[in-house]
Amino acid sequence: MNQDVAAVQGPNVAHTHHGDDTGHHHEHHEQHFIWKYIFSMDHKIIAKQFLITGILWAIIGALFSVFFRLQLGFPNETFPIMETFLGKWAQGGKLTPEGYYALVTMHGTILIFFVLTAGLSGTFANFLIPLQIGARDMASPFMNMLSYWFFLAASIVMFASLFIQTGPASGGWTAYPPLSAIKEANLGSGTGMDLWLISLTLFVVSTLLGGLNYISTILNMRTKGMTMTRMPLTIWALLFTAVIGLLSFPVLVSGFVLLIFDRHFGTSFYLSELFVGGKALPYVGGSAILYQHLFWFLGHPEVYIIMLPGMGITSEVLSNHSRKPIFGYFAMIISLIGITVLSFLVWAHHMFVTGMSPFLGSVFVLMTLLIAVPSSVKVFNWLTTIWRGNIRFTVPMMFALGFVSMFISGGLTGIWLGNSVIDMHVHDTYFVIAHFHIVMGVSAFFGMFAGIYHWYPKMFGRFMNNTLGYIHFFGTFIGAYLIFWPMHYEGLAGMPRRYYDYSAWESFKHFEGLNVFISVVVILTFIVQLVFVLNFFVSIWYGRRVTTMNPWNSPTLEWTTPIRPGHGNWPGEVPTVYRWAYDYKDDGHGNDFVPQTTPIQPGEEVH
Amino acid sequence: MSVFILIALIVLVLAVIYQIGRASEFASLLRGEEKVQAGTNRLMAWSMLLMFPLGMWAIYACHQALIGKMLPVSASVQGEGYDSMMYVTLIMTGIVFIITQGLLCWFAFRYQSTPNRKAYFYAHNNRLEILWTTVPALAMAVLVIIGLRHWFNITSEAPADSQIVEVVGKQFNWIIRYPGKDGVLGKRNFQLINNENNVLGLDTNDRQNLDDIILENGEVHVIVNRPIKFIIGSRDVIHDVGLPHFRYKMDAVPGITTTLWFTPKYTTAQMKEITGNPDFVYEIACDQMCGKGHYSMRGTIIVETAEEHAAWLAKQQPYLKGGQAPAPAPSAADTAAVPAATPAPVQTITKL
Known part of the structure; x- marks a missing residue:
């Protein structure tokens, strides 16, 4: 596969394929700051743009959760700090119900879309794909730049919606109509909802531009010798992430378009027989359930869009820091394929209690529990990967181990929820909150943190501080379990989610003490995240310098680039690949790994 | 500061x-x-x-x-x-x-x-x-x-002898309707709803509505050990009838009728003994985000013996005044279906 070396020299030559493999040097003269860092077409810079925007959003989203946990833990107290941040939504330091629901909705939207989709796969797909497959940049660097700028536009619109008079969308991150369609039904269903829909549509554009690029880059721009089955699992995971996004996000937009029509142009796609604000509305014949089908057709694959990159990163990090090949490389790929296919066939398990046909429900029970099979294959393969390894407990390794632990805990409760008879009781309770926060919140974050700590040296040419990294790990790991484990009990006791105050309920008010406990742990865990933020930003300038090209002794291609690679990644020729990405064996010179660029020795067994 | x-x-x-x-x-x-x-x-x-x-x-x-x-x-x-x-x-x-x-x-x-350990090369x-x-x-x-x-x-069909009650969600409480003596719930039309004297939009031309009882306090009375079928609807947005003690949940979707049924085993009084909580009450919790008052959308279920239930039912008045249909609205003209002024007693009365 010939490498297109000229592709990065300008947008107009991005599509030329002249097969020039002689490798002329890329002596970029120093670019202006704006072109180098702002309107950059270098995939590495775009990755950092995604990452830093994602971190900023994560701080906002997490802060929101601190605020609404203050309300849940201390419903009778006032907190002046909330008024400082939230103004009229927390008059006198007491959060209003509208403010509470706006915070809950924004917390979900921000974390799911802006942090764990854009911030996670935006960062690592951009950063790792060209570096690990041996390409000088993405297939279309210009589209790649647009992908970030659409994401930023989506971010700006969403951020702006926080400041409008009627507040941001507040009907839950799922935005079910009619609540989200009728502005009289909910304060946040006015302009806030319009901005929410516009923002997420821009976001989908960004995802599609990125996804097309990731897929075409992986399929077409691998360096010589890099067959598909020699690629690291990170790339496989990112490939399927992009495929899922490409197939499911457009369906979400179609759902949004119908919702916009219902909101503004008098159609009745989702609306029927409503009496709101003291009068009967003219809508007849629509189905509110239709929206839920369209939404969850994205909504469930979205969970895997969030999970797969973390799975790929964990596979890579566990293998590298155990000094042992990933166990069952092909089984890992097949299970990724299994998850990708099944992720499209389980969406209605979010809708068991909508009055959907019980027979249809039973099909989705079957599909949902089936998806546990590829997931458990992955877990057992990870466990076998560290078995008889030679484990270095670096910070990324700690997070990768934490990922596996969280994925097991959260995955197993999925088996509860996937069974409709159990879901009938715990649907929309804290059990669901506990389940999805552990499995796609915390464990996806652990995958992301493992990736950040692991590839930080490649991103910035410096290390993050280890001590702070360990503090971050233990604080987050213990904090997350303390927050979410007891929530399973609240959920089994029937305690509904999205309640502003439980004190009037005979059935739920006795969890008052537990809610205080959870809220206190949330605050502490939030502060621990600030340690990470501090570590991340300060280390960009003051971290320990990387002095060797391959600090983790990894066989993959990204570590064959200079410590601070320029645009184009390799100063000379793009290296040729001769072996798979996990050859952790004696190379005959005292090393415990063989780089992918080392030719197969005579008599050597090929994986 | x-x-x-x-x-x-x-x-x-x-x-x-x-x-x-x-x-x-x-x-x-x-x-x-x-x-x-x-x-x-x-x-x-x-x-x-x-x-x-x-x-x-x-x-x-x-x-x-x-x-x-x-x-x-x-x-x-x-x-x-x-x-x-x-x-x-x-x-x-x-x-x-x-x-x-x-x-x-x-x-x-x-x-x-x-220092001495070597990882074991074990690929698959x-x-x-x-x-x-x-x-x-x-x-x-x-x-x-x-x-x-x-x-x-x-999720099977409710038994034929089930009690019937309609539960309708609105922002932010539950409206309960009983079928009355005829055991049948009359037709509703959302365009007839008004908050003063027709909260559920009962179709006044439907004689089966005349004996229907409506409770606006969200209180459901059911008989112990008899199947109870909930006919669930919503006036405005999606709500959800959450019944943690009975392990049930069903959405209330505007424009669509959903149902659930179950057989209560313990009266409220018995449950007070079981839990040792004198304030115990079966609660209906809205489990689908429905707006700013979602957290306060509370209903209750009183499970009682057949005698208690009969005594309670005897005190209830039909919702439409005096059991008589108000003058039919001229727009909703379906008068051909009403042959006589005095409705004949319907013979499908269940053993209430």
């Missing part, structure tokens, strides 16, 4: 933590990086090992602290299916949880890096892959089969 002090305090704490991190970095340079790394590695391996017993102890402590706050026994016959399904799933997932988390912690500790084993594909698949098949048996049981 206190806000700034708080923020300053957090910044200060972060600065201190950061300095500790920096200092340890310099210290490791002085003491020799490799030595420090080996020490850290040992420490982390031990903490991974300790994580398991500590975690198990924490799970036990959490269980002890919270088990007393859980729901009492299922108050419905059908809910027992949920309870048994939950225990089966708990045991199966619990075993997997302990084994996998245990292996994770043990492998991490056992195979920590030491198809028999193992087949083993841990088929075993989970079989386990899932068992859970699906048991689960779906319960599922089809609880």
